[in-house]
Amino acid sequence: MRAAVESTVDPRLFHPIGALGMVSSVEERRRSTAVVLKVPSGGHPDEQALIGAVTEAVARAGGSPAEIHLAAMTSGEELELQARLHELGRTQRPAPAASPFGAGGQQAGPGTTRSGQHGAEGPAPRANPFAEKGSPTRVIAIGSGKGGVGKSSVTVNVAVSLARLGHSVALLDADVYGFSVPSMLGLAEAPSLIGDLLLPPVAWGVRCISMGFFVPEDQAVIWRGPMLHKALEQFLVDVHWGSPEFLLIDLPPGTGDVSLSIAQFVPSAELLVVTTPQPAAERVAQRAAVLAKQLRLPLRGVIENMSWFTGDDGKRYELFGSGGGQALASSLGVPLLAQIPLLAALREGGDSGKPIAAVDPDNEVSRAFAELAEKVVSLGPSRVYRSELSVR
Ligand SMILES: Nc1ncnc2c1ncn2[C@@H]1O[C@H](COP(=O)(O)OP(=O)(O)O)[C@@H](O)[C@H]1O
Ligand SMILES: [Mg+2]
Known part of the structure; x- marks a missing residue:
């Protein structure tokens, strides 16, 4: 059951919630499936859609009705989530050595995106995902x-x-x-x-x-x-x-x-x-x-x-x-x-x-x-x- 919950794609973050570190616990009880999800402390952009998606995943996996609780992430967990989102936005490039959210604001400029090459080894925290050669889009x-x-x-x-x-x-x-x-x-x-x-x-x-x-x-x-x-x-x-x-x-x-x-x-x-x-x-x-x-x-x-x-x-x-x-x-x-x-x-x-x-x-x-x-x-x-x- 946990696997079914973890593989649910977040309707607003577009990735499986397991990979995003959002699943706290999944407990199969006699009459319900208790799920605790961790969401950003500022709230999830669409809680109803998230709850709906997880409820459906539990039902599809044959579990008893889902009872879903949302808990706020700690600031550490939230940073972790941000790091994962950054990582997932990058289609091909391996993670840079630098912190993925360091060097804020510095982006690959037109000079690098234009040719589709990102030769620079520098800290460049975020590249334009659509300019990468391996982009699925x-x-x-x-x-x-x-x-x-x-x-x-x-x-x-x-x-x-x-x-x-x-x-x-x-x-x-x-x-x-x-x-x-x-x-x-x-x-x-x-x-x-x-x-x-x-x-x-x-x-x-x-x-x-x-x-x-x-x-x-x-x-x-x-x-x-x-x-x-x-x-x-x-x-x-x-x-x-x-x-x-x-x-x-x-x-x-x-x-x-x-x-x-x-x-x-x-x-x-x-x-x-x-x-x-x-x-x-x-x-x-x-x-x-x-x-x-x-x-x-x-x-x-x-x-x-x-x-x-x-x-x-x-x-x-x-x-x-x-x-x-x-x-x-x-x-x-x-x-x-x-x-x-x-x-x-x-x-x-x-x-x-x-x-x-x-x-x-x-x-x-x-x-x-x-x-x-x-x-x-x-x-x-x-x-x-x-x-x-x-x-x-
Ligand atoms: N096939 C169509 N049938 C009816 N009305 C249309 C059709 N295509 C566009 N419109 C209407 O024409 C107007 C201009 O369309 P819009 O899509 O805003 O054009 P553009 O983006 O090219 O400026 C809008 O009011 C739109 O609803
Ligand atoms: Mg227009």
């Missing part, structure tokens, strides 16, 4: 030539669809001026902290970090370039992402500093472009091509959004024209991965924080997102490992 940046094409809606619903397929999925809202992902996912809570690690909140199976968590909604933010670069780095490095299979990144429209920073921090990222069905304006194609070229990321495909509206009569009405997605894909030499219909419920789902792919999966639009998610999976990781970087 496929990073997929989603961009567009212009705003309002439904990039965020697509990103959120693809993320949810990937999670529904059973994948572990993270979403970084890098649209730092026009962030909309938290509200689309219905996430209001700010990320909690364990030590200096940010824990991303989770909704609909998707863990998420956004500038929106740190900025009051009605406040305009003006970022100076270097600060923005640093903030984005922190979103990749100082967040306990828990080695997801997919990290989706909602880029701001166009080719700004943010997109360039992201491409620099995650040189192995792939790029998808969202467009609308307006007959291919030369400019749109050009912008998408420029985006891929400037970011030096492999462009994997095009997603056409708002493709048609299916009327009550079952007919498709092409409100915004047709052919734009295919024309763009052809001119860029990549596949058109999906055509997502227009649907009021999609917008409503975004407005209410209930993504349509999660709450109405049988819907025409949700099925299109599910198929898109399956295609993204079957495309497999890009084989181009930014070879052009070496000649830069």
Whole structure:
């Protein structure tokens, strides 16, 4: 029974609670299974989800109903937990000789992450896990030539669809001026902290970090370039992402500093472009091509959004024209991965924080997102490992 409890994956720390040192005792009694878990003294970010997961694990292992008590960790245990989280965030590198939480704040800068090498033997306490060669995460940046094409809606619903397929999925809202992902996912809570690690909140199976968590909604933010670069780095490095299979990144429209920073921090990222069905304006194609070229990321495909509206009569009405997605894909030499219909419920789902792919999966639009998610999976990781970087 203890093994069943220990192998329970913490719903917010993304690793088995045994490995995290959170299981204090498991005692099988006649009528109940008494479990004592140790959680950070500041509280666990989602006690109910933790209790639910352990209760289920005990039931699945055939134990009598779990009775779970949470006890606060001692400060020593808490430091131990932080150390383990840091260690687990590192996919490949052996533990540095220095204390894993020493030398706080010093991170691998773009100079080291860019080439995917971390030659420095120095204390570098945290590397960017997504830039490591052995990273288990496929990073997929989603961009567009212009705003309002439904990039965020697509990103959120693809993320949810990937999670529904059973994948572990993270979403970084890098649209730092026009962030909309938290509200689309219905996430209001700010990320909690364990030590200096940010824990991303989770909704609909998707863990998420956004500038929106740190900025009051009605406040305009003006970022100076270097600060923005640093903030984005922190979103990749100082967040306990828990080695997801997919990290989706909602880029701001166009080719700004943010997109360039992201491409620099995650040189192995792939790029998808969202467009609308307006007959291919030369400019749109050009912008998408420029985006891929400037970011030096492999462009994997095009997603056409708002493709048609299916009327009550079952007919498709092409409100915004047709052919734009295919024309763009052809001119860029990549596949058109999906055509997502227009649907009021999609917008409503975004407005209410209930993504349509999660709450109405049988819907025409949700099925299109599910198929898109399956295609993204079957495309497999890009084989181009930014070879052009070496000649830069
Ligand atoms: N396929 C669709 N059907 C209906 N409304 C959509 C669709 N795609 C996007 N929208 C709506 O269009 C608006 C812009 O979408 P959004 O995802 O915020 O675009 P972007 O991130 O590109 O600026 C939102 O109100 C969204 O709900
Ligand atoms: Mg957006």
